[in-house]
Amino acid sequence: MVCGGFACSRNALCALNVVYVLVGLLLIGVAAWGKGVGIVSSIHIIGGVIAVGVFLLIIAIVGLIGAINHHQVMLFFYMIILGLVFIIQFGVSCSCLALDKSQQEHFFNATWNVMSNETRIEVEKKLDCCGLLNDTRYLQDFNYCTATCKTSDKCPFCADKMLKHSDEALKILGGVGLFFSFTEILGVWLAMRYRNQKDPRANPSAFL
Template sequence: MGSSPSSGFFHYRNVLIVLNVFYLIVALILIGAPAAAIASAKFTSVPIVAGVIASGVFLFLVAVLGLVGAAKHHQVALFFYMILLGIVFIILFAVSVAAVAVTSSQQQTLAAKAWNASSLKTQKEIQTLFNCCGFKKSDTSPNRKSCLDLKCCTSTVGALKSNSTEKPSNISTNSPTTPSHGAATIHPPQYCLSCPGCFDKLEKEIHKAFKVGGGVGLFFSFTELIGLILTIYYRNRKDPSANPNAFL
């Protein structure tokens, strides 16, 4: 026994409502997660936190627009919802494909640009969180002075001081000192060359983040495509409870 036109109308409406409730939950997570990170003092970078929260707010507004349009079969709300959902789908799909297809060398280049563009405060937070120093271990920039309080720096320097048969003054603050007779090099504390670089330590995690992030983005983009197609069908259907002589 075939389904009636009215059952198809309510089917499309219910699916759209469920889909937009799902978007609302994701939006609330995007808004709440940065707040939790700030509260725990794990990460307080204002630009990154603001960007994630802004994305969550935008998705929240789009989801509310979709819920209103689906629940009331509001033609104007559904029209703008279709436009916004189509734009988000194109952007998210393009970014997700790029994230999945990016090579390891491109990942390092992008990570280096992001590191250089970040503030010293953000860099220190990353270094403290992951116990690493600088972008690469070969980096000997003056910014490595911010690594002095890291465990990987203080423990190694202390061990070098206690194990060295020479006076502590041999640990220079200006340039590396190489003891004679093939002894190991004692690096100046401000360089903390015993600490791994943050990219060296997080390279596998960054690679995984690109792939997982791209995969999740593709999943969300296809849910948006499904939502867009459902909205088009739903918008062009007649509401069984409305005046049959009213214009669709």
């Protein structure tokens, strides 16, 4: 059977959703591992990553069931939800790639101001820095700082350390997100094409 046939479309859609299942399980596993070894302690971050993983798993399972059974309703909702996910992910990925250092610094400053003292102390200890920037909050943050560098002559600002890695991390995140967003468009196209193909095993006189 040629690749444009019914069986090829079904197998391609199944394979794509198997990849989504693996990615969803990977996200859940990485979040659980990060919590277990103490790399990430924020319950909001852990919960967010797990929620994304579970959502991706549900979408992939709906796509798999719809592809195996040639279920028109499931495939329709799969197309709609995957299309919405593509729009959101494409926008977020482009935003990650477009953020410059001044915008990142503004984001860090806004986030730093809403952090609790305990969270700021934890960040300073992990990054070995004191205070975000040399601003009005610096002296207050420095008094509470427990980082090792506090005993030395010069302790770096946390924003400097964050900016060293955030630019590269955002580019990687944006690039990976952009790549996966195009696989979602491929999934929408495959589901649309597959829905409009007639199952050769079905009654030839039956409607799609």
